[in-house]
Amino acid sequence: MNQKVIVCDLDGTLAPSKASLEKSMADVLCKVLEKHKLAVISGGAYKQFQKQFLTHLxxxxxxxQNLYLFPTNGSGCYIFDKEKNDWISLYEENLTEEERKEIFxxxxxxxxxxxxDxxxxxxxxxxxxxxxxTFSGRGQEAPLDVKQKWDPDQEKRKKIxxxxxxxxxxxxxxxGGATSVDVxxxxxxxxxxxxxxEELLKIGKEDIVFLGDALFPGGNDSSAKETGVECISVSGPEEAEKILLSYVV
Ligand SMILES: [Mg+2]
Incomplete structure (x- = not known):
């Protein structure tokens, strides 16, 4: 494999939507991190990364140190500081108070x-x-089965x-996600x-491979294709795990 950096979507790719990372996936990711830099992008906030991802890894x-976390679609980045034995924010590009009010x-x-409804x-x-x-149609804490029933054809969210x-x-x-609309x-x-x-790691698009479950037109991963990096579409964590394993054998 010649790709040095693997970039993955989180929800629906590495873990079920807003659910915990499975043990088998966590094991595979540790193996990946032995050989590759890995970046994970989510629409979720950093605290969602902690709950859903980091505590299970x-x-x-x-x-x-080879792991880069990009909450809220890259408007923030977190890296691991070995000295502090903790995650630190590399940058945060927050919306202004005014902008948030307008969006709300x-x-x-x-x-x-x-x-x-x-x-x-x-x-x-x-x-x-x-x-x-982020708007979540059934609330931020809704269980996955409740969420999946709310807007499976996206009709409600398309209106919004x-x-x-x-x-x-x-x-x-x-x-984004199962019930959400992100702004x-x-x-x-x-x-x-x-x-x-690319900027942080000083690499080119040819050094990156992206894995996502929503690369279809209008999907929340589809913008990845604009960058010219290799994009691999996965049906879910099970398939993602198999593909990730192929990078470590
Ligand atoms: Mg996804």
Whole structure:
């Protein structure tokens, strides 16, 4: 294999949506980190990475130094500091107070106007994630089976997205995860994170391979293709695990 850096989407690729990393995947990732630099991109915030990903990864600090975490589509980056034995923020590009207010009111308007049912959510509906504001149709804490039933054909979210695009065209609006709509600054997509990786690691696109479950047109990984890196589409963590293993044998 000539690709040095492996870049993966998190939800639906390395782990089921917002669910914990499986033990078998965690083992494979440790093996990958022995030989490769690995970057993981998610629409989720860093605290979601901690809960869903880092607590289940049992690698030594040496290997963790090869891991780069990109929460909220690369508007932040975290790396492991071996000395401190902890994760540190390399940069954070947060939305301004003004911008967040504008996005929140656009969401409220879109919910009202679309008439989408958001009653009895599990946890909060609209979350401020610093560099991103995220709406989750059944709430941030909804169990996976509840989420999967809410908007399988994306029809509810398409309505919301349409209104948001009209209301706040100066932001990036997209469907993400199982029930969510993400809003970030213009141009903050997976492609943005991939370009950040190239910059940070001083590598070219030919040194990167990207794995994602939503590379189809309109999917939240599709922007990765704009960067010209090799993109591999996976159906879920099981297939991703097999592909990742092929990089370590
Ligand atoms: Mg995904």
């Amino acid at each position: 049992e690698c030594d600090g040496e290997k963790l 009111s656009a969401f409220e308007k879109a919910i009202k106007e679309s008439d989408v 958001v009653s009895d959510p599990y946890g909060i509906l609209i979350e401020d994630r610093g560099g991103q504001v 997205v349409e209104i948001l695009k009209r209301e706040i065209p100066e932001f990036e609006v997209r469907i 970030t600054g213009k141009g903050i997509t997976k492609a943005y994170a991939i370009r950040k990786i």
